[in-house]
Amino acid sequence: MTGITSHRGLVLPRYLREPAERRTPVGSPDYRSTGLRAPLRTPVDLPHRLTEVTGPVLGEDRVRPEDADLTLRGGGEAVGQRIVVYGRVLDSDGRPVPDALVEVWQANAAGRYRHVGDSFPAPLDPHFDGLGRVVTDSLGRYEFLTVKPGAYPWGNHHNAWRPAHIHFSLFGRAFTQRLVTQMYFPDDPLFGQDPIFAAIPAAARHRAISRFSLERTQADWALAFEWHIVLRGTDQTPFEADDDGDVA
Amino acid sequence: MDPLEVPGVTEPYQPRTGRRGTGFLTEPFRLGPTPSATVGPYLAIGLTWPDGAWAAAEGTPGGIWVRGRVVDGAGDLVADAMVETWQADPDGRFPSPEDPRGPSSTPGFRGYARVQTVSPPGEFAVHTLKPGRVPDGEGGLQAPHLDVSVFARGLLDRVVTRIYFADEADANAEDAVLRGLTADQRRTLLAEPTGDGYRFDVHLQGDRETVFFAV
Ligand SMILES: [Fe+3]
Numbered sequence A: 001m002t003g004i005t006s007h008r009g010l011v012l013p014r015y016l017r018e019p020a021e022r023r024t025p026v027g028s029p030d031y032r033s034t035g036l037r038a039p040l041r042t043p044v045d046l047p048h049r050l051t052e053v054t055g056p057v058l059g060e061d062r063v064r065p066e067d068a069d070l071t072l073r074g075g076g077e078a079v080g081q082r083i084v085v086y087g088r089v090l091d092s093d094g095r096p097v098p099d100a101l102v103e104v105w106q107a108n109a110a111g112r113y114r115h116v117g118d119s120f121p122a123p124l125d126p127h128f129d130g131l132g133r134v135v136t137d138s139l140g141r142y143e144f145l146t147v148k149p150g151a152y153p154w155g156n157h158h159n160a161w162r163p164a165h166i167h168f169s170l171f172g173r174a175f176t177q178r179l180v181t182q183m184y185f186p187d188d189p190l191f192g193q194d195p196i197f198a199a200i201p202a203a204a205r206h207r208a209i210s211r212f213s214l215e216r217t218q219a220d221w222a223l224a225f226e227w228h229i230v231l232r233g234t235d236q237t238p239f240e241a242d243d244d245g246d247v248a
Numbered sequence B: 001m002d003p004l005e006v007p008g009v010t011e012p013y014q015p016r017t018g019r020r021g022t023g024f025l026t027e028p029f030r031l032g033p034t035p036s037a038t039v040g041p042y043l044a045i046g047l048t049w050p051d052g053a054w055a056a057a058e059g060t061p062g063g064i065w066v067r068g069r070v071v072d073g074a075g076d077l078v079a080d081a082m083v084e085t086w087q088a089d090p091d092g093r094f095p096s097p098e099d100p101r102g103p104s105s106t107p108g109f110r111g112y113a114r115v116q117t118v119s120p121p122g123e124f125a126v127h128t129l130k131p132g133r134v135p136d137g138e139g140g141l142q143a144p145h146l147d148v149s150v151f152a153r154g155l156l157d158r159v160v161t162r163i164y165f166a167d168e169a170d171a172n173a174e175d176a177v178l179r180g181l182t183a184d185q186r187r188t189l190l191a192e193p194t195g196d197g198y199r200f201d202v203h204l205q206g207d208r209e210t211v212f213f214a215v
Helices: A202-208 B043-047 B169-174 B183-187
Strands: A004-007 A010-013 A082-091 A101-105 A131-135 A141-147 A152-154 A160-162 A165-170 A179-184 A223-226 A229-231 B064-071 B081-087 B112-117 B123-128 B146-152 B159-165 B190-193 B197-199
Touching (some): A101 A141, A101 B043, A131 A141, A131 B043, A165 A229, A165 B043, A179 A202, B043 B112, B064 B081, B064 B146, B081 B123, B112 B123
Parallel strands (some): A082 A223, A082 A229, B064 B197, B159 B190
Antiparallel strands (some): A004 A010, A082 A141, A101 A131, A101 A165, A152 A160, B081 B112, B146 B159
């Protein structure tokens, strides 16, 4: 059937859920912090009703143009390999998600976060705070300029290092589409020992890795990496609701 | 061929629900969704909003505070979690173009809050309005509720729950979601009245593990 629920005039989309073998599980034993945090009971299925198929409007008013350039902060230029990160936000029906807030955060080029909890003895950069915000355009496109984040060590296991990554947070249009994720870079030698990357089912891992783009690389300026982000869609077949009656 | 070069995506977006039902693709088309990942320990860098707590603006008549803690399986406070809430206004309408009945018009009401648990005090606090009842799409009404997402280091995906209100016994008794749960499960979803609003703790694990939902 279609991804539509219709009862008494209330016509709602029904967002598809990927099968478990393609979704990142909430907990994964090799990622030690999940031990006391990931719920142990099976979640209860929640039908998609109005609360789940609606979502907040969080647009342009939250974002300034300079938020798309992470390389110029604190009155100077960040150290590191300058990169353009760009792509489209789509839903799994292939439709663009325009006017959507995209928030990113990352370590600096040396692998250090500007956060009190980060004690990695790598230098902080006075011209890099690691925060970016953009809103997708009418075709769902986003783009920001940053420096390539460094890998960093963490305490999960002996000699554990996170592959270079940028954290992303996206809203889409509906509560069901909310996504927080991490973008990786191609061919990272640290993939093989990272339990956070490994927790992504093998069939879906490539979706978390950006693609180097020579076409969009800017001569004498910055490398470019392309990453398309796909939110859940509804697999709707063409549909027109007839225009009668009240909402239930 | 780039599987993301999708034909037919140059049309302007229109809200997909309700009576405005155009803008759908003419062919079924599926892309694989991007997998989730943990927010990690440094989410405060990217996800801190000065106005995050204000689902209803300061001074909105009827404003209440929903406060609570996030507790792990050892009974310890989770001091690096992010809690997001989403809800209807007192008339049961959502401030969203996706509401097929038209968006909420309650002044000062965003319906969405994003707050972090930082130590001290290790609590989250959301300023909002008590939601009204919302149609369940099957001819009935849902009890007043907030949808809640919890993100944290150690969670590779968000976990989703709902806040209901302990002082809405009649509405709760008619709510299809609550009716599908045992009495013990239901209790984990009930916010208790306090002086200035309600209290709701999230238990990620343990005897009192909160009911989490697959959405
Ligand atoms: Fe990180």
